[in-house]
Amino acid sequence: MNVFKLDRRYFPILVTVALFIVMFAAGSIEYNGFFSLQVFLNLLIDNAFLLITAVGMTFVIITGGIDLSVGSMIAFTTMLSATLVQNHHWSPWVVIPFVLLVGSFFGWSMGCLIQYFKLQPFIVTLAGMFLARGLCYLISIESITIDNEWYKTVSQTKVYLFGKNYISISVIIALVVVAAAIYIAHFTKFGRNVYALGGSEQSSLLMGLPVARTKVLVYTLSGFCSSLAGVVFTFYMLSGYGLHAVGMELDTIAAVVIGGTLLTGGTGYVVGTIFGVLIQGIIQTLIMFQGTLSSWWTKIAIGMLLFLFILLQKVFISRKKKSGAAA
Amino acid sequence: MKNKLFWPLVTLAVLLLANLIHNHDFFSITIQDGHLFGSLIDILNRAAPLVLISIGMTFVIATKGIDLSVGSVVSITGAMACLIISKGDGSSMSVLFTALGISLLLALAAGAWNGLLVSLLGIQPIVATLILMVAGRGVAQLITDGQILTISSKPYSFIGAGYLFGLPFSIYIIAFFFIIASVLTRKTAVGLFIESVGTNPTASRLAGIRSGLIIFIVYVLCSFLSGISGFILSSNVSSADGNNAGLWYELDAILAVVIGGNSLNGGRFYLSGTIVGALIIQTLTTSIYSMGVPPEVTLVVKSVVVLVVCLIQSEAFGSVFAARRRKRDKAAKQGVSA
Numbered sequence: 001m002n003v004f005k006l007d008r009r010y011f012p013i014l015v016t017v018a019l020f021i022v023m024f025a026a027g028s029i030e031y032n033g034f035f036s037l038q039v040f041l042n043l044l045i046d047n048a049f050l051l052i053t054a055v056g057m058t059f060v061i062i063t064g065g066i067d068l069s070v071g072s073m074i075a076f077t078t079m080l081s082a083t084l085v086q087n088h089h090w091s092p093w094v095v096i097p098f099v100l101l102v103g104s105f106f107g108w109s110m111g112c113l114i115q116y117f118k119l120q121p122f123i124v125t126l127a128g129m130f131l132a133r134g135l136c137y138l139i140s141i142e143s144i145t146i147d148n149e150w151y152k153t154v155s156q157t158k159v160y161l162f163g164k165n166y167i168s169i170s171v172i173i174a175l176v177v178v179a180a181a182i183y184i185a186h187f188t189k190f191g192r193n194v195y196a197l198g199g200s201e202q203s204s205l206l207m208g209l210p211v212a213r214t215k216v217l218v219y220t221l222s223g224f225c226s227s228l229a230g231v232v233f234t235f236y237m238l239s240g241y242g243l244h245a246v247g248m249e250l251d252t253i254a255a256v257v258i259g260g261t262l263l264t265g266g267t268g269y270v271v272g273t274i275f276g277v278l279i280q281g282i283i284q285t286l287i288m289f290q291g292t293l294s295s296w297w298t299k300i301a302i303g304m305l306l307f308l309f310i311l312l313q314k315v316f317i318s319r320k321k322k323s324g325a326a327a
Numbered sequence: 328m329k330n331k332l333f334w335p336l337v338t339l340a341v342l343l344l345a346n347l348i349h350n351h352d353f354f355s356i357t358i359q360d361g362h363l364f365g366s367l368i369d370i371l372n373r374a375a376p377l378v379l380i381s382i383g384m385t386f387v388i389a390t391k392g393i394d395l396s397v398g399s400v401v402s403i404t405g406a407m408a409c410l411i412i413s414k415g416d417g418s419s420m421s422v423l424f425t426a427l428g429i430s431l432l433l434a435l436a437a438g439a440w441n442g443l444l445v446s447l448l449g450i451q452p453i454v455a456t457l458i459l460m461v462a463g464r465g466v467a468q469l470i471t472d473g474q475i476l477t478i479s480s481k482p483y484s485f486i487g488a489g490y491l492f493g494l495p496f497s498i499y500i501i502a503f504f505f506i507i508a509s510v511l512t513r514k515t516a517v518g519l520f521i522e523s524v525g526t527n528p529t530a531s532r533l534a535g536i537r538s539g540l541i542i543f544i545v546y547v548l549c550s551f552l553s554g555i556s557g558f559i560l561s562s563n564v565s566s567a568d569g570n571n572a573g574l575w576y577e578l579d580a581i582l583a584v585v586i587g588g589n590s591l592n593g594g595r596f597y598l599s600g601t602i603v604g605a606l607i608i609q610t611l612t613t614s615i616y617s618m619g620v621p622p623e624v625t626l627v628v629k630s631v632v633v634l635v636v637c638l639i640q641s642e643a644f645g646s647v648f649a650a651r652r653r654k655r656d657k658a659a660k661q662g663v664s665a
Contacts, residue, residue, distance in 0.1 A: 066453070113634070113638075117637075117638060117641045118641055119637050119638070119641055120591055122393075122453065122591075123581075123585065123591060123633065123637055124634070124637070126578060126581070126633065127630040127631075127633040127634045127637075128630070129578075129630075130578070130626045130627070130629050130630035130633070131626070131627060131630035131631070133626050134623065134624060134625070134626030134627030134628075134629075134630060135627065137621070137623030137624070137626065138623070138624065138627065141621070141623055242623070250457065250460065250461050253457065254457075254461065257454070263451060263454050264451070294468070294469075294472075294473055295473075296464070296465040296468035296469055296473060297465065297469075298465070299461055299462060299464055299465030299468075300462050300465035300466065300469070302461055302462070303458050303459070303461045303462025303463075303465065304462065306457070306458050306461065306462075307444075307458045310450055310454055310455070310458070311448070314448055314449070314450060
C-alpha cells in the first residue's frame, strides 16, 4: 500500500519524463543527427535562463501563488547590467552582485505587499511586471550592446565534456541552482514550510509555522532567480534590451505545470520542472529540425501540452480526493 | 454605489484637470469636414476597444474568474476578418458580413473553450485562459501566416475609423453594447445571477441558479466583446498583426475593472465604474503623450496606479494604519500620564 502511494505521488513527473523520452526518441528516429549528446546539451544551453527562472517559480507555485514579473525582471536585469557595464564602466564583479541584490529586493517588496496587505499575488506581480518593463525603458529605449571583454569571455567559453560535446558557463550556473533548489526544497526547514504553506495556509498558521516569513522569502527567492536568469540571459545575448524575454512568464509557468507541479499548491518537484523546461526546448528543436513548420507552431504546441497536463492534474486531484474520502 | 464610483471619478477629474492646466485647449472641440475633433473625442475613440473588453471582463471578474485570453482573441478575430476580406472584393458588403460572421464565430468558439474549461472541468480561470492566451497568438499568426496583413476595404475600415453624425463610429459601438449590457444586467435577473455565482457558486446552485451555465455564458460574452474590439482595432489601421494586435489588453482590461472599484474576489460589479476605469487608463496614456513625457513611462505609471488602487481597496492596508494610529494615540496618552 505504501509503495503504491509513493508511486502515485510521482505519477505526474513520471508522465513528464516519459513524454520527454518519447519526444527525444521520435526526433531521433525521424531526423538524422538528432540523436546526439550535443543536441541534448544544446537544450540546456539554450534554455539555461528558463530553467533558473522556472526553479524560482516552482517554489512560488508550490505555495499556491504566482509570479508574473519574471520575464520583465530578466529584461530589467539585462538592461541594468548593460548600462552599468557599458555606460558607467563598473566592473562585472560589482555589477552581478548588485543586479542580484536589486532582483531580490524587488521580489522581497512584492512578497511584503502580498503578505502584509493581503493583496492577490496575481495583481501585485502584474504591477511588478509593468514596473520592471517600464524601468527598462527609463534606462534606455534602444538596445545596449555589451562589448566588455569579461562578459564576452564568459559568453563564449565552452566547457568540454566527453570529447567534443560542450556546455556553457550558464548551464553550470543553472545546474548549481537546480542542485541548491533540490536541497532547499527537501532538506531544509524552509523547504518543509513552503510545502506546508501550499498544502494549507490556515493549518500552517495554526501549527505555528512562520507563514509570513516563508511567503515573503519565496517571492524574494523568485526575484533572485529571475535576476540570476537575467545575468545568464545577458551572457547569452550580450546586450540589454527592454523587449528581451517578452512572454517569458508564461513559458515559465507552462514549464512548471508540465513538470507536474499542481497550481493549487502543495505538490511539486524541482526535478519535474527540469523536464518541463526540457520538453519546451525539445518542441522548439523538433520544429527546427522539421524545417517547414513555422515558429508559431511552438506556441500552439505548448498551449496544447499545457491543456493536457492541466487535465491530467485535474484527474489526479479528483482521484486523490475520492480515495481520501474513502479512507 | 456612490461610494464605489467616487474615487474613480475623482481620479478621472484630476487627470482631466491636469491636462487642462497643461494645455488650455484640452476641452475644446472643433468641427472639421463635418466631424467633431478634440482631445476628449480622441480619448473616447481610442478607449473604445478597451471599454468593450473591460465590459466583458467585468462580468468574468464578477463571477470570481479572470480571462487572460482577451488579447489573443482580439488578434484572432482581427486576423480572420482581414484574411477573408483580402481574399474577396474589399468593397462588397456580403464579403464584409461573411468576414465579420466567421470571425465572431471564432471568438464565440474561443469563449466556449474557456467557459467549458472553467465551468465543466473546474480548472482555475487564470490557468484555463492562460492556455488560449499562449496558443491563441500562435493561431493568429497561423491565420496571417506570420505576416502583417494589410487590406484596403472601405466598408471594413468604417468600423474603426469611420464617422457617423460627426462622431467616430466606434463611440456608437461602445454606447450600444454598454446600454445592452446595463439593461441586461440591471433590468433582468441576469446581473443578480452573476453576482450570486461570484459570491458563492455552491449556494447559488442550491438556490436553483445554474452556476455552471452562468459561468460558461460569461466567458463566451467576454470573448464575443473582445472579438468586436478586434474588428475596431484592426479596421482602424486596416491591417492585422497576429503578434502585436491586442498585446497587453488583458492587463489593461483587468486594470480598468479594478480601478473601476470592482473587487477581484467577485460578487458585486459596477459597469459604470469599469467604463470610468477604462477612460482613466486611456486619459493617462493620452496625457502622457500630450505632455511630452516619453510614452514608455506609461508602464511605470500604470504599475504605480494599480498598486495604489489595490492598496486603497485592501482592508489590511486600512487596518494597519488604523492600528498604528491607535498605537500612537495610546503612546501619546501614556506619555501624558507618565
